[in-house]
Amino acid sequence: MQVAIVFDSKTGTTKAAAEAMAELVRAAGHDCTVSSVLDADPATVSGADAICVGSWCKGLFFVFQHATEATMDFIDGLDNLDGKPAAVFCTYKTAVGGMLRKMAEKLQGHGANVSGSFKSRGPVAAEGFGEWVESLG
Ligand SMILES: Cc1cc2nc3c(=O)[nH]c(=O)nc-3n(C[C@H](O)[C@H](O)[C@H](O)COP(=O)(O)O)c2cc1C
Structure with missing residues (x-):
């Protein structure tokens, strides 16, 4: 895959x-493949079998958390994902608010089947991500 x-x-x-x-x-x-939303080609990413989109958490630490504009713009540029499995993740320090749900909703709006939502407090793989990978088969 x-x-x-x-x-x-x-x-x-x-x-x-x-x-x-x-x-x-x-x-x-x-x-x-791993690439920055600033460099990635949305058409190429849309062609993958499964997609994972991550952003750092931007907000006022306890309120108004959101994904970065570049992340949301990138998702907006994706083609119809036609039911492909997808996941969202973020890194953060204190609290993530509704940012992962909003990222997932945007991906779902492009036809993805968002089956994973993960967060990480540091430069390490988000907890639970390995199980999502296993779910890909
Ligand atoms: C301007 C700014 C706002 C941030 N707001 C939040 C926040 O609202 N909640 C939170 O948990 N972390 C917040 N953080 C922490 C970052 O999300 C966290 O350090 C993240 O891992 C940074 O990722 P990066 O090194 O890839 O940029 C903020 C950081 C910055 C610089």
Whole structure:
């Protein structure tokens, strides 16, 4: 299976988390690309068999949390995902609010079947992501 992970990272935490998550995907025998939402080609990502989108959590630490604009713009640029499995994740420090739900809703609006939602407090794979990878078969 070809899995595409895209992320937005300001200071490197989300990039490192995405790379650690890609290693889990590869360890399960799949191919995996990892790219920044600033560089990734939406058409290429749309062509993967499964998609994972991650953002750092931006807000006022306890309120108004959201994904970055670049992340939401990237999702907006995706083609119809036609029921493909997808996941969302974020890195954060205190609380993530509704950001993962909003990312998932936007992906669902593009036809994805969002079956995973994960968060990580540091530059490591988000907890539970390995189970999502297993669910891909
Ligand atoms: C301007 C700004 C706002 C942030 N707001 C929140 C927040 O509302 N909630 C939270 O848990 N973390 C918040 N954080 C922490 C970051 O989401 C966290 O450190 C993240 O892992 C950074 O990822 P990055 O290194 O990939 O940029 C904020 C960080 C910055 C710089």
